[in-house]
Amino acid sequence: MSFAATPRQRRIRLTLRYAVAAIVTVLFLFPVYWLFAISFKTPDEIFAVPPVWVPGELRLDNYLALFKEGDAATIWNSLVIAGTSSALAMALGTFCAYSLARFNTGGENLAMWIISQRMMPPIVIVFPVFLAFVYAGMVDTFHGLILLYTAFNLPYVIWMMRGYIADIPLELEESALVDGCTRWQTFWKVVFPMARSGLMATAVFTFVFAWNDFIFALILTRTEVITFPVQLTHYMGGQSQFWSKISAMSVLGTLPVFIAVTLLQRYLVRGISLGAVKG
Amino acid sequence: MAEVRIKDLHKHYGHTHALKGIDLTVGDGEFVVFVGPSGCGKSTLLRSIAGLEEISRGDIEIGGRVVTGLRPRDRDIAMVFQNYALYPHLTVYDNIAFGLRARKVAEPEISRRVDAAAEMLGITTLLSRLPRQLSGGQRQRVAIGRAIVRQAPLFLFDEPLSNLDAKLRDEMRNEIKRLHKEISTTMIYVTHDQVEAMTLADRIVLLRDGRIEQQGAPLDLFERPATGFVAGFLGSPSINLVPAKLLSRGAVRTVLLETGEQLELPPTHRVEAAEPEKPVLLGLRPQHLAVAGAAALPPGVVRVPTRAELIQPTGTRTFVTARIGGTEVTAEFGAHEMQGQDAALEFAVDLNRCLLIDPATDKVL
Numbered sequence: 001m002s003f004a005a006t007p008r009q010r011r012i013r014l015t016l017r018y019a020v021a022a023i024v025t026v027l028f029l030f031p032v033y034w035l036f037a038i039s040f041k042t043p044d045e046i047f048a049v050p051p052v053w054v055p056g057e058l059r060l061d062n063y064l065a066l067f068k069e070g071d072a073a074t075i076w077n078s079l080v081i082a083g084t085s086s087a088l089a090m091a092l093g094t095f096c097a098y099s100l101a102r103f104n105t106g107g108e109n110l111a112m113w114i115i116s117q118r119m120m121p122p123i124v125i126v127f128p129v130f131l132a133f134v135y136a137g138m139v140d141t142f143h144g145l146i147l148l149y150t151a152f153n154l155p156y157v158i159w160m161m162r163g164y165i166a167d168i169p170l171e172l173e174e175s176a177l178v179d180g181c182t183r184w185q186t187f188w189k190v191v192f193p194m195a196r197s198g199l200m201a202t203a204v205f206t207f208v209f210a211w212n213d214f215i216f217a218l219i220l221t222r223t224e225v226i227t228f229p230v231q232l233t234h235y236m237g238g239q240s241q242f243w244s245k246i247s248a249m250s251v252l253g254t255l256p257v258f259i260a261v262t263l264l265q266r267y268l269v270r271g272i273s274l275g276a277v278k279g
Numbered sequence: 280m281a282e283v284r285i286k287d288l289h290k291h292y293g294h295t296h297a298l299k300g301i302d303l304t305v306g307d308g309e310f311v312v313f314v315g316p317s318g319c320g321k322s323t324l325l326r327s328i329a330g331l332e333e334i335s336r337g338d339i340e341i342g343g344r345v346v347t348g349l350r351p352r353d354r355d356i357a358m359v360f361q362n363y364a365l366y367p368h369l370t371v372y373d374n375i376a377f378g379l380r381a382r383k384v385a386e387p388e389i390s391r392r393v394d395a396a397a398e399m400l401g402i403t404t405l406l407s408r409l410p411r412q413l414s415g416g417q418r419q420r421v422a423i424g425r426a427i428v429r430q431a432p433l434f435l436f437d438e439p440l441s442n443l444d445a446k447l448r449d450e451m452r453n454e455i456k457r458l459h460k461e462i463s464t465t466m467i468y469v470t471h472d473q474v475e476a477m478t479l480a481d482r483i484v485l486l487r488d489g490r491i492e493q494q495g496a497p498l499d500l501f502e503r504p505a506t507g508f509v510a511g512f513l514g515s516p517s518i519n520l521v522p523a524k525l526l527s528r529g530a531v532r533t534v535l536l537e538t539g540e541q542l543e544l545p546p547t548h549r550v551e552a553a554e555p556e557k558p559v560l561l562g563l564r565p566q567h568l569a570v571a572g573a574a575a576l577p578p579g580v581v582r583v584p585t586r587a588e589l590i591q592p593t594g595t596r597t598f599v600t601a602r603i604g605g606t607e608v609t610a611e612f613g614a615h616e617m618q619g620q621d622a623a624l625e626f627a628v629d630l631n632r633c634l635l636i637d638p639a640t641d642k643v644l
Binding site: 169171172180181182185189193194 | 329330331350351352356357358360361362364366367368377378381382425429
């Protein structure tokens with residue numbers, strides 16, 4: 001059996017590949033485009049049949065309404081909560097991971113126990129957490145949600161960073177210790193720079209987990225600390241949906257993550273592939 | 280420079296007793312090589328001296344100062360690792376300067392020392408490069424440079440040449456030897472390669488199963504090994520061991536091979552025999568077997584007829600596989616000695632230099 005293809009067969013195959021790639025790209029990108037498009041449309045354009053594929057003009061009325069009515073503040077709430085909890089989880093988790101990777105603290109059992117916390121569906125503990133928050137007076141507070149998201153993200157951070165740190169050759173740290181560094185100095189001067197890609201990748205995913213959380217934000221907030229996923233549900237009424245507000249708010253809510261991923265994509269790719277290929 | 284004293288050093292890894300009572304002194308400016316097979320404890324011993332391993336019992340002194348329990352940074356040592364241990368995010372200059380910066384040495388002094396070390400190692404043009412832009416040999420030079428600038432009284436090398444190809448290894452070995460000649464620092468070097476050990480060491484410490492099997496000058500260990508293990512470890516190709524019996528009748532001692540041949544030991548041979556008949560292993564180094572010509576052989580050299588089974592010329596030497604006393608042996612001849620020679624030949628066996636090993640105790644008689 002011969003695998004050699006004629007030039008014509010190669011051209012056909014290439015064309016087919018591009019066609020499939022184009023179809024898949026459109027399938028994935030179209031909903032995102034549609035979301036953006038709706039956010040700029042008038043209500044008539046939104047419900048028009050046949051559909052208005054491209055908005056007549058780029059109207060910012062929907063966005064202005066969000067800022068005027070104060071709904072855009074929920075984006076800020078989400079930023080503060082997700083940002084703070086991610087920073088805390090990364091800081092604490094990385095040090096824990098270092099301890100596990102280098103000193104084998106708790107042996108294999110502790111490491112497995114930590115990651116097993118992540119395997120539990122959050123819905124299972126929503127009610128007990130709610131009761132605990134009521135008792136502690138933490139419902140509808142920033143620090144309440146920050147604490148919760150930090151706790152939820154810690155196992156993930158510890159698990160990922162343990163792998164990245166373990167991949168750093170031990171000799172590099174030993175060399176630094178012999179050369180005159182303390183453990184802390186070794187961590188900051190050797191481990192931290194070398195684990196940068198892993199840190200960035202883990203930080204982005206940690207942020208996204210916290211950013212996208214809905215169930216805990218819904219149950220544990222009332223009026224003071226509404227996050228953007230919860231705010232979105234306020235536009236979904238029993239009799240009508242404010243699609244223009246839903247889409248505009250969704251676009252605003254996507255922006256921070258989009259910016260973060262764009263800025264850090266160099267580290268993301270390296271971080272993800274480093275984790276995949278273990279020497 | 281510093282003298283290193285190790286007293287009754289023990290190291291346990293859980294139930295494994297890795298180092299079993301090491302007593303050793305390394306003199307000021309001496310180049311000592313720890314050598315031995317995998318798992319013998321040589322790297323563990325080196326790392327214990329560095330403070331990278333906690334010891335279970337015993338004491339370590341460097342330069343008259345007890346360092347047992349001190350952190351590596353407080354022992355004032357420099358170390359070169361097998362995998363270079365260069366920081367990939369720092370330039371060559373910053374890699375070499377790393378230890379000095381950690382110890383808060385002033386930048387002008389750092390610059391002076393780095394330039395001097397780079398000049399010594401021929402890496403001045405590489406100072407602004409990153410490690411990934413260097414070859415294996417260049418990286419190892421940078422690693423050595425990082426040790427030199429510390430001006431530490433003790434240098435430790437943990438198999439630094441293992442990752443290099445054969446040619447580069449020879450080059451770097453010469454560099455290290457030259458370095459020791461130039462700076463005369465006390466150096467402890469770990470390797471599993473007996474050629475490195477023989478060529479570099481002032482003194483070899485041969486380890487086996489966590490204990491010192493024998494220590495001494497390279498030629499001493501090679502020519503007067505204490506045990507069969509030492510005899511077999513040093514020398515390439517390794518020593519041939521032929522099962523035999525040592526027969527002693529008064530002052531006459533003969534070696535009886537399994538094929539019935541009897542070889543009379545010269546009276547000058549140092550072996551002492553207590554029993555009339557004793558099983559031994561006859562140790563013959565490949566270099567002590569030659570092709571016996573027609574001329575009379577010197578005293579202590581005997582003829583043993585044999586048949587060449589394999590001939591392997593390397594260009595500079597020829598290795599011949601044959602049998603003595605029914606046991607396969609390897610002989611090392613000059614490059615052209617087998618030319619025009621029949622497969623049926625006679626060995627000239629130099630019994631003056633042979634070793635007799637007690638198979639029960641592994642001691643050389």
